[in-house]
Amino acid sequence: MTDPEDYPLLRSQSALLAQALRLVSRDGYTWWQVQTAPVEKVLAAVKKLDEKHAVLIAPKARAIRKEARLPVGHLLLAPVSVMPPQDPRPTWPMLLLATQELPGERMQRVEDRPLTWVAWRKEAWRATYVLKPDQRGRWTWFLTREFHRALLEEALAYAAEGDWRALVGHMKALGNLPMFSGVWSQVQEIRRRVQKLWGDRHLRDPSGQWKAPPWRKVVEEWPKAPLSPIGMRLYPEEPPRTLGEWWAMHRKGGGA
Template sequence: MGTADPATYPLLRSQTALLAQALRLVARDGYRFWAYQTTPTERILQAVRKLDERHAVLLDPQARAVRRRARLPVAHLLLAPLTAMPPDNPRSTWPMLLLADQPLEGENLHRVELSPDPKRPLYWVAWRDGEWGATYILRVDKRGRVTWFLEEAFYRELLEEALLYATRGDWPRLVTHLKAMGHLPMFSGVWSQLQEIRRRVHQVWGDRHLRDPEGRWKKPPWGAALEGWPRVPLSPVGMRLYPEEAPRTLGEWWEMHRKGGA
């Protein structure tokens, strides 16, 4: 079916770019079927080639438009960005997200559930505790907008760790924790969850430390950690998706990898 060279596959520049692309494809372009899978990193070219032969995942936008007008299935493949890959782990697996506008023959695709509480949400992963773990889920927020949220168990983990440090008055660790959270992809769902963590931390701190003995309001010792947090959520519209420096394609990465430069 597909005829493109997998080496031409354009790499995404970051986790944020991948999440933005997936959000656009689902919410704007109607790709409502999905599957998460991985392949050994050393076999990534073969895996992309096989998926292209079966589902034409490497078509250019014009060819995709022709297929859609002909009411044929159209598929997109999103590879985890290199910035998300575990360092110094050549035997790792490479996560992939397959999106389609119709069911694909031979693929066990799930239908995207666009609701506030999906039973089987579309998810994406991050490298956590030595493995790929579901970290971001796509669902509808209170205003009916489709956006990314942190997976509930991961969100609770971040919240409980922050509250532990706040309760103990362990400000150095709280600052480190809050700064790390500031690097998460701040789509509106994630942003709202982190604002709730901030509110809960401030509440715990305020219960114990809000006023000094002279009656003046005190500045939180961890407040500077929030300076890196965006004041408003990210928008996927107009976001730069692809890197400007090599490796920009799967082929460029493969050549650098073979030479020991990746």
């Protein structure tokens, strides 16, 4: 593959995180850089990166380069599904991974600075996920410290105020996060803190009976175990499946 239009798009944020986790922990892509390109120039940006670092070469060619101890680059574009809804869209985030530091790029080693990925929050791309070893030394994704703290403080505020409607909505949103083991542990911590603070003091009904917390059903709908990248579907079955398909749909729809 040498044509940017043939670049396969990932199906979701979870798929991108899973692919990055595999590349770092299993395949030795320990250098990283996050950059953005204007949406209307993303094809040109991908082409330029390929010309500089051969990020679009076939798997067999990658293996040959790695065996020869040459730098190998790998490019991951943010999934279309996480792009902001407004039109025109602002920029398109890209994660550049490599087995060695690529010339002309401002890359970081994961051992020196944990890989950090973004999500669209508060009308901007913000650092949201961080890839680092857990307590057992296994690579996994966590929420950034700032984002985790913000989610925890919001949940505790709703619980302290007895605002169960807002708390239910908040806990439901937490269940939609990419539940890799690090994120899973952080979300479970929020649940425990909420449960401890809320207790059942807000829940006595007029008959005097204690009721279950209103957010319990939402928590029961959370994934029952942490997300594993093994066997995860990475690519969509329906268009847009490639950058070229997205571009054609984008132009036909007038930027939709």
